[in-house]
Amino acid sequence: MATERQSKSWSIHTRSEIIAKYQIMERIGSGAYADVYRGRRLSDDLTVALKEIHDYQSAFREIEALQMLQGSPNVVVLHEYFWREDEDAVIVLEYLTTDLSTVISNAAKEGIPLPVGEMKRWMIQILSGLDSCHRNMIVHRDLKPSNLLISDSGILKLADFGQARILTEHGFDAFEENPPPCENDSSNNESSLHVRCENQEQGSSHEEYIGVSDELKTKRSVDDVDKDTNIPDGNTSCLATCTTSDMDNDPMRTSFSYEATEGEDRESGGFTSCVGTRWFRAPELLYGSINYGLEIDLWSLGCIFAELLTLKPLFPGTADIDQLSRIINVLGNLDERAWSDCSKLPDYGIISFSKVENPAGVEACLPNRSPDEVSLVKKLVCYDPARRATTMELLHDKYFIEEPLPVPVSELRVPLTRNTEDEDSVGGWQDYNDMGSDSDFDDFGPVNFTRTGTGFSIQFP
Numbered sequence: 369m370a371t372e373r374q375s376k377s378w379s380i381h382t383r384s385e386i387i388a389k390y391q392i393m394e395r396i397g398s399g400a401y402a403d404v405y406r407g408r409r410l411s412d413d414l415t416v417a418l419k420e421i422h423d424y425q426s427a428f429r430e431i432e433a434l435q436m437l438q439g440s441p442n443v444v445v446l447h448e449y450f451w452r453e454d455e456d457a458v459i460v461l462e463y464l465t466t467d468l469s470t471v472i473s474n475a476a477k478e479g480i481p482l483p484v485g486e487m488k489r490w491m492i493q494i495l496s497g498l499d500s501c502h503r504n505m506i507v508h509r510d511l512k513p514s515n516l517l518i519s520d521s522g523i524l525k526l527a528d529f530g531q532a533r534i535l536t537e538h539g540f541d542a543f544e545e546n547p548p549p550c551e552n553d554s555s556n557n558e559s560s561l562h563v564r565c566e567n568q569e570q571g572s573s574h575e576e577y578i579g580v581s582d583e584l585k586t587k588r589s590v591d592d593v594d595k596d597t598n599i600p601d602g603n604t605s606c607l608a609t610c611t612t613s614d615m616d617n618d619p620m621r622t623s624f625s626y627e628a629t630e631g632e633d634r635e636s637g638g639f640t641s642c643v644g645t646r647w648f649r650a651p652e653l654l655y656g657s658i659n660y661g662l663e664i665d666l667w668s669l670g671c672i673f674a675e676l677l678t679l680k681p682l683f684p685g686t687a688d689i690d691q692l693s694r695i696i697n698v699l700g701n702l703d704e705r706a707w708s709d710c711s712k713l714p715d716y717g718i719i720s721f722s723k724v725e726n727p728a729g730v731e732a733c734l735p736n737r738s739p740d741e742v743s744l745v746k747k748l749v750c751y752d753p754a755r756r757a758t759t760m761e762l763l764h765d766k767y768f769i770e771e772p773l774p775v776p777v778s779e780l781r782v783p784l785t786r787n788t789e790d791e792d793s794v795g796g797w798q799d800y801n802d803m804g805s806d807s808d809f810d811d812f813g814p815v816n817f818t819r820t821g822t823g824f825s826i827q828f829p
Contacts, residue, residue, distance in 0.1 A: 380420045415463045426530040427457035433529040436504050442497030444527040466786040469513035476679040488774035493524035499759035502662050505535040511668035512648045522780035656714035663753035670748025700727035707752040740767045
């Protein structure tokens with residue numbers, strides 16, 4: 369059924385139930401799995417975004433997550449959706465004109481750091497939106513500046529929940545089998561998508577948070593559905609906000625070896641780890657983890673905060689191996705002293721790096737920033753997921769109650785339009801194109817293959 373549905377070609381312009389309620393205007397975003405149009409609601413002239421999602425399970429996940437998060441002030445509003453048998457889902461979202469990526473890139477072009485009061489307000493809004501997700505045990509899995517949309521009035525909202533998952537005690541996904549498309553086109557019908565996860569009354573205690581997360585992770589099974597429906601980021605992920613670096617002159621580069629067993633299927637059972645955009649992907653995902661939770665969002669959050677502070681990405685890797693190399697050069701080698709459970713990662717024994725004697729440290733990546741700002745990032749960008757500060761802990765961090773205080777939302781400087789250059793996600797509603805292979809070998813030139821007792825080793829010069 370799913371294959372048959374995906375093979376059909378549908379156009380939003382011919383759907384009578386949609387055009388009866390909305391004027392479809394220009395397409396403002398396009399990708400392999402979704403197209404986004406600006407539209408006008410005929411009943412009241414409200415400008416909206418209509419997202420036509422071509423992937424069945426991504427559509428279900430986005431709708432279910434947004435339904436659970438309705439009323440959260442820092443999550444994009446789902447007005448309604450249309451979804452019938454043998455048709456792509458079309459979700460109607462509030463139309464937001466710009467995003468955090470544009471805020472950052474505009475400041476970088478001006479060569480002037482964001483005022484601390486403005487930066488704190490952006491951070492608080494991101495934390496508020498992510499806290500709503502995590503209180504509902506929703507892991508977003510693709511946090512990045514271009515998925516943090518901003519209204520004309522300065523309200524920041526989390527968007528693009530196509531890769532989101534709802535953690536339940538019965539499994540990683542909120543469903544274990546493909547549900548049938550809903551026959552009702554209104555998202556106000558709470559029975560249309562049965563929510564299988566009750567809101568969690570999450571306290572501010574780090575121990576409570578870790579306890580709930582660990583309990584869920586020990587109970588859940590491998591997310592088999594991901595293997596068929598995950599959206600690969602391709603090389604577009606490493607071009608999210610700037611161009612690739614010159615590897616030969618890159619001071620962040622280190623040497624490593626990659627050892628694999630002959631005949632081993634590297635993709636089998638590990639596809640779940642290939643989520644999110646590379647620059648914001650937690651190290652446990654880069655090492656192939658399929659047993660993770662809300663903590664991967666917290667790593668992404670740290671990378672976003674660092675980018676707000678410096679106006680440039682923290683770890684702009686050109687491939688997954690380069691991404692790990694950059695992280696290791698800053699944090700040091702990943703070993704049991706840094707994270708006692710690291711040896712359990714699927715690829716921990718396969719990927720090895722030379723010893724980094726003097727890691728740069730997070731401080732070196734945040735020059736001219738205050739100790740409190742460095743501390744904020746370090747609470748998130750650390751190897752051990754259990755040590756990452758929760759959203760609630762960060763919302764109560766002293767950084768946000770000390771001078772200069774966060775400015776009111778009304779005082780935020782909001783770009784009039786969004787930048788569309790070098791962006792990569794239809795979640796942010798902009799055009800993007802597939803940019804070739806995501807092979808980690810492409811960026812490194814010649815490689816040497818050596819047979820070992822367990823298979824072969826790949827040495828990168």
